[in-house]
Amino acid sequence: MTTTVIIIIGFLIYIGLYFTYGKKIERDVVRASDENATPSQRLYDGVDYIPAHKAVLFGHHFSSIAGAGPLVGPAMALCWGWLPGLLWVWIGNVLIGSVHDYLALMASVRYDGKSVQFVATDLISKRTGTAFYWIVFFLLILVVAAFANIIGLMFAKTPEISGASIYMTIAALILGALIYRVKMNLPGATVIGIVLMAFAIWLGSEIPVPGSYNVWMVVLFVYIIIAAAIPVNILLQPRDYMNSFLLYFGIALGFIAAVVSFRGFEIPMATTFSPILLGGKPTPFWPAIPLVIACGSLSGFHSLVASGTSSKQLSKESDGLFVGYGAMFTEGFLSTVIICAIGGFGYTAIQNAHAAQVAADAAKAAAAGAAFTAPTLALTMDNWGELYTKTTTVLKLSAPNMIVQCFSDMVAATFLAFIPVKIVKIIAGLWISAFALTTLDTTNRLARYCLVEMLQPLKDKAEGLYKALTFRWTASLIPAAIGIYLAWSNQFTILWPSFSAANQLIASIALMTGAAYASKRLKSQFAIMATVPAWILWFTVTAAIIWFMYVVMPGAIAKSAGPGWTVQIIMGIMLLLNILFIVDFAKSGKK
Numbered sequence: 001m002t003t004t005v006i007i008i009i010g011f012l013i014y015i016g017l018y019f020t021y022g023k024k025i026e027r028d029v030v031r032a033s034d035e036n037a038t039p040s041q042r043l044y045d046g047v048d049y050i051p052a053h054k055a056v057l058f059g060h061h062f063s064s065i066a067g068a069g070p071l072v073g074p075a076m077a078l079c080w081g082w083l084p085g086l087l088w089v090w091i092g093n094v095l096i097g098s099v100h101d102y103l104a105l106m107a108s109v110r111y112d113g114k115s116v117q118f119v120a121t122d123l124i125s126k127r128t129g130t131a132f133y134w135i136v137f138f139l140l141i142l143v144v145a146a147f148a149n150i151i152g153l154m155f156a157k158t159p160e161i162s163g164a165s166i167y168m169t170i171a172a173l174i175l176g177a178l179i180y181r182v183k184m185n186l187p188g189a190t191v192i193g194i195v196l197m198a199f200a201i202w203l204g205s206e207i208p209v210p211g212s213y214n215v216w217m218v219v220l221f222v223y224i225i226i227a228a229a230i231p232v233n234i235l236l237q238p239r240d241y242m243n244s245f246l247l248y249f250g251i252a253l254g255f256i257a258a259v260v261s262f263r264g265f266e267i268p269m270a271t272t273f274s275p276i277l278l279g280g281k282p283t284p285f286w287p288a289i290p291l292v293i294a295c296g297s298l299s300g301f302h303s304l305v306a307s308g309t310s311s312k313q314l315s316k317e318s319d320g321l322f323v324g325y326g327a328m329f330t331e332g333f334l335s336t337v338i339i340c341a342i343g344g345f346g347y348t349a350i351q352n353a354h355a356a357q358v359a360a361d362a363a364k365a366a367a368a369g370a371a372f373t374a375p376t377l378a379l380t381m382d383n384w385g386e387l388y389t390k391t392t393t394v395l396k397l398s399a400p401n402m403i404v405q406c407f408s409d410m411v412a413a414t415f416l417a418f419i420p421v422k423i424v425k426i427i428a429g430l431w432i433s434a435f436a437l438t439t440l441d442t443t444n445r446l447a448r449y450c451l452v453e454m455l456q457p458l459k460d461k462a463e464g465l466y467k468a469l470t471f472r473w474t475a476s477l478i479p480a481a482i483g484i485y486l487a488w489s490n491q492f493t494i495l496w497p498s499f500s501a502a503n504q505l506i507a508s509i510a511l512m513t514g515a516a517y518a519s520k521r522l523k524s525q526f527a528i529m530a531t532v533p534a535w536i537l538w539f540t541v542t543a544a545i546i547w548f549m550y551v552v553m554p555g556a557i558a559k560s561a562g563p564g565w566t567v568q569i570i571m572g573i574m575l576l577l578n579i580l581f582i583v584d585f586a587k588s589g590k591k
Contacts, residue, residue: 001082001265003340003410007258010090010336014329017094022325025099029524030106032317039113040313047231049113052313053186054322056179059244060237061310062327064442065101066247066435070296070335072150072496075342075399077292079277079388080285081270082343086336088289089297093332096533097298098325100507101306103514103530105324108307109314110521115453116307120513120581123520128584131577132509133454136304137479138570139502140447143301144224144483146499147440149492152216154400154433161429162211164204165437168430171196172239180233193242201426213490220440221484227441228448228476232309236442243434247334250407250431253424254337257411263344268384275385278497279552287544290504290537291497296335298537300506301443302328303514308446341406345413349405351377353395398492404428447479448472489563494556498567501545505578508538512585538582545575 026032040051052060077085107119117136121129155162175193178184184192211219227235277283278291295301306324314320342349354377365372379391392402408424411417452475458466468474486495515530549571557564 001269003258003261003263003265003344006086006265006343007255007336007340010333011255013090013094014333018326018329021094022098022102022321022329025102025325025526025529026321029518029522029526029529030102030320031522031524032106032320034316034318036110036317038109038314038316039311040315043112043312048309049312050233050237051315052237054315054319056186056237056241057310057313057315057319058323058327059241060313061240061305061323062247062330063240063243063435063438064305064309065295065299065302065327066331066334066439070331071338071403071432071435072399073293073500074296074335074338075402076277076389077289078267078339078342078346079271079275079283079385080289081268081384082265082339083269084285084289085293086339088293089332089335089339092290092293092297093328093335096507096511096537097302097332098328099530099533100298100300100511100514101302101328102321102324103517104303104510105306105311105314106317106320107514107517108311109317109320110517113312114307115449116303116510116513117450118453119307119517120509123513123516124581124588125584128581128588131580131584132513133450135502135509135574135577135581136506137447137450137454138574139300139499139506140304140443140450141479141483141486142495142499142502142567142570143443144440144447144479145486146495147436147443148217148220148224148484148487149490149495150400151220151433151436151440152213152487152490153398153492154429154436155211155216156213158429159208159210160204160426161433162204162216163207163209164201164426164430165433166209167200167203168197168242168434169235169239171200172235172242175242176234176238179238190241190245193238194245197242197246201423201430205422205426214488217484217488221480224441224444224480225473225476228444228480229472232313232445236309236438236445237313240438240442243438246427246430246434250427251330251334251337253411253416253419253427254341254407255333257414257416258337258340258344260414261344261410263410263413265343266345266347267343268381271385271388275388277389278548279494279555280389281551281555284547287540287547289544290541291500291544291548293335294500294503296332296338298504298507300503300508300510301439303506303510304446304450305442308449309442338403338407341410342402345406345409346402347379349402349409350379350391350395350397353397353405357395400429400432403432444476444480444483448475451475451478486563486566489560491556491560491563494553494560494564494567497548497552498571501541501548501571502574504537504541505545505574508534508541509578509581511537512581516585516588542575542578545571545578549575
């Protein structure tokens with residue numbers, strides 16, 4: 001198999017199903033109509049409810065949902081070989097993820113831009129809604145922790161990326177001022193924004209901004225509080241819109257490189273059912289796969305973005321398919337590009353990293369006058385499942401670093417080699433850091449919304465306390481403080497699968513809520529398009545969480561008791577609330 005064949009098949013799948021399966025859901029399930037005024041028009045407030053151009057909103061939505069998920073997850077899943085992960089991306093993306101995202105967006109639009117938790121409260125039961133709110137709040141805290149961890153690691157290791165990220169934030173503020181203050185037309189402002197972004201990338205390579213991991217944790221803590229509290233069109237909306245062009249450029253670059261490289265896959269098609277992965281334990285493909293590949297296939301976080309910020313900015317209902325459904329497909333295609341890059345160039349990258357490490361160790365030994373025997377690379381095609389994760393960890397080829405290296409190698413192997421490798425690596429690195437950053441601050445804003453809705457019952461009983469806790473800055477500070485506390489422990493192997501578990505749990509619940517909306521409110525005979533995948537996902541994710549808590553978490557707790565127990569308790573509470581939810585959902589279906 002070659003990168004050329006896989007990338008073309010992926011492209012045809014996404015284009016074909018957008019205009020068939022997607023259009024059918026829009027027409028026969030949601031029945032979208034531009035005659036229905038959207039919340040951004042009816043409830044305009046200049047802070048959260050602001051109608052946005054379809055292209056701008058797609059950029060915000062796509063940048064917010066993409067994060068590091070479609071990049072890091074597929075890179076980790078290659079321990080199973082390239083085919084299992086690819087199938088999970090394609091099938092999950094088409095049958096579950098895109099349906100989930102679109103229904104969450106449109107249900108929220110029909111509920112005045114309220115959250116998917118609010119919709120569940122109305123359609124299933126008040127108790128269900130309360131449980132859902134808490135699960136979502138815990139998820140958002142874990143997202144803050146996991147993505148702050150990823151960003152902190154990248155910023156500490158590569159000051160060029162941290163510098164470019166800071167300069168791009170300043171560029172986004174300028175772009176927002178041009179669009180909303182100066183009232184410049186969108187095409188003109190877009191051109192200026194893209195030029196500023198290119199300048200920021202170059203400036204980052206010339207004037208990097210160094211800092212330790214803990215310094216970046218403090219900076220991120222302050223940043224996400226501010227970003228979550230100020231009006232959405234000052235920073236988040238223009239920054240996401242601008243960042244989306246970086247992603248478009250990267251996807252186009254990767255697509256062309258994958259097509260013309262004609263590179264055969266050099267890693268195994270499939271290895272073993274239970275390779276060594278999470279927590280250094282044998283990790284079964286089922287049910288653990290959703291804990292590894294999150295956003296590239298499906299993600300509950302998407303429903304929170306769709307029903308949190310995007311639904312409040314949708315100008316008309318016909319834009320919903322492009323924004324909600326199209327963004328998920330684009331994300332799946334991005335994951336396909338990553339699988340092609342690492343599948344085609346991953347083993348060579350590992351061999352080169354091993355050779356570089358041997359050379360460095362030999363030089364050290366020579367300088368010390370000590371004897372040196374070069375070790376051989378133990379990883380082969382036969383033991384890939386057992387040694388892939390261990391080998392890449394030893395060689396410091398973490399998932400983000402594998403992506404950066406393999407993507408730049410794939411581009412360099414084609415006629416696109418005239419682009420300096422240094423620039424391609426910064427772009428690939430910014431994919432991860434920039435989109436993790438957009439997800440991070442959007443998450444804190446969503447946590448603010450969630451907290452305000454959760455505390456609504458307190459309004460009549462203790463109005464003063466309610467106002468204090470739901471004040472924009474207070475409500476932004478609370479989730480930021482807990483999330484950064486967990487990220488401070490710097491335990492990626494705990495935080496990433498914990499986030500993924502909570503994330504996929506939300507996906508199953510949100511999809512069931514979407515199915516309830518389609519069947520109860522819309523009376524659609526095609527509601528089964530959401531109900532069946534929702535049940536399959538729920539069983540898979542619930543089994544995965546139980547496996548993770550029983551097999552992986554004890555080792556994590558032994559390593560770091562404080563954060564480990566905090567995560568374990570959060571997971572335990574979420575599991576109980578999940579059972580409560582499914583009982584109520586089943587009961588509601590009989591009424």
